[in-house]
Amino acid sequence: MKLLQILLTLAVLLSLAGCCRADAGANSMTVLYLDVGKADCTVLTDGAHTVLIDCAEADDGETLLSVLKENRISQIDLLLVTHFDKDHIGGVPEVLSSFSVLRVIEPDYEPENPEAEAYTAYRAALDNAGITPETISDSLEVSFGEMQLSILGTGGTVYEKNVDNNNSLVVTVTHCGNRFFFAGDMEKQRIADLLETGVASCDVLKIPHHGVCNKQLPALFAALGMKNAIITCSEKNPADEETIDALDALGCRVWQTVNGTVRMISDQNGIAISQK
Secondary structure (H helix, E strand, O other), rough: HHHHHHHHHHHHHHHHHEEEEOOOOOOOOEEEEOOOOOOOOOOOOOOOOEEEEOOOHHHHHHHHHHHHHHHHEEEEEEOOOOOOHHHHHHHHHHHHHHHOOEEEEEEEOOOOOOOOOOHHHHHHHHHHHHOEEEEOOOOEEEOOOOOEEEEOOOOOOOOOOHHHHHOEEEEEEEOOOOEEEEEEOHHHHHHHHHHHHHOOOOOOEOOOHHHHHOOOOHHHHHHHHOEEEEOOOOOOOOHHHHEEEHHHHHHHHHEHHHOOOEEEEEEEEEEEEEEO
């Protein structure tokens, strides 16, 4: 009888442990790579603090707001804009008009088209919210609880090709020893410069530029050595097969947002991943 009770108790404990692993709990961080087509929007929250990395396109604003509300998020501690393309800043006005945003960080460069509708709407929304964004050229460290963000700019390097994409802020988020790398839309020129200075390994990489292939990607993948890769893409704009082949060759698991939002939960036990 005692043995049966012990076995039942162990079963209950294991079940509870499984629940804690699947759902965000104490000292955990949830990362949501949203299904918003060929656009970037990632939500990171530990329950007490929330960081947004990019805000997709203007049409995606309602989707983003719905996700934030579903996750009981009422305040954004940091909105981080990697660069000024419409598929990264389009949803910012909706967020700023609906949530308290305490801090905005953006790259320090002049966009290729400063008269673009999405960019002028972004600037107007910041003004209306009374927010002066911080511009980053070199590097910056930011922490929220167990979330540690390392934000890297171009260091003043001038790119004549693919200006907006190559000026993307590069962000590494470390939580409980787990490392998430966000590459913006940087292209081969910026990747080559980054590799020359050196990059640390990571567990998860948000693939740059929606999976568009370039000759520097295999070297970047090898340097980062990640086990999981996220590609923000759509049926209309799928990732290049060459990019997926390069990831497969490294034994990296590929998650594409065209198949649904990717949810990751980081804690001291590692990273749990699901998609829907």
